[in-house]
Amino acid sequence: MAKRKSTPRPYNAWTMSESELRSYIMSWLREKSRWWKPKTKAVARARVRKGVYKCEECWAEWPWKLPPLPWKKRKRNNADADHIESVIPVEGFQEDSNTFLWYDWTEVIRRLFVEEDWYKTLCYNCHSKKTKAENTERRKNKK
Numbered sequence: 041m042a043k044r045k046s047t048p049r050p051y052n053a054w055t056m057s058e059s060e061l062r063s064y065i066m067s068w069l070r071e072k073s074r075w076w077k078p079k080t081k082a083v084a085r086a087r088v089r090k091g092v093y094k095c096e097e098c099w100a101e102w103p104w105k106l107p108p109l110p111w112k113k114r115k116r117n118n119a120d121a122d123h124i125e126s127v128i129p130v131e132g133f134q135e136d137s138n139t140f141l142w143y144d145w146t147e148v149i150r151r152l153f154v155e156e157d158w159y160k161t162l163c164y165n166c167h168s169k170k171t172k173a174e175n176t177e178r179r180k181n182k183k
């Protein structure tokens with residue numbers, strides 16, 4: 041399929057669109073939050089024994105990894121610390137907030153680097169359910 045030429049790419053020496061720069065910055069921020077101590081502690085809290093974790097939503101005990109999806113290589117994480125308050129608010133950012141690339145970064149950073157109580161360790165199924173519900177909510181709020 042021919043690439044659309046109409047997307048403006050004003051960033052990174054005219055190679056990146058607004059949304060590409062936004063994901064570029066977000067992936068860096070998320071990478072920095074990977075070994076954030078409160079997050080590590082939230083996962084440790086859910087540990088039952090070696091390789092077994094208790095989901096803090098369905099309260100079932102699960103092996104900590106699941107086999108990869110058929111079309112993917114990586115094993116799926118079955119004990120993942122989820123932000124109780126999603127990093128990107130489902131209701132969108134406040135109208136009067138100061139944004140760049142349509143994100144209020146002060147708010148994003150505040151929500152990303154939270155303390156232990158703001159994490160819930162979820163199994164793969166509970167985590168995907170929550171993510172799906174949030175995305176549905178986001179789409180509704182966009183209209």
Ligand SMILES: [Zn+2]
Nearest residue numbers: 095098163166
């Ligand atoms: Zn669960």
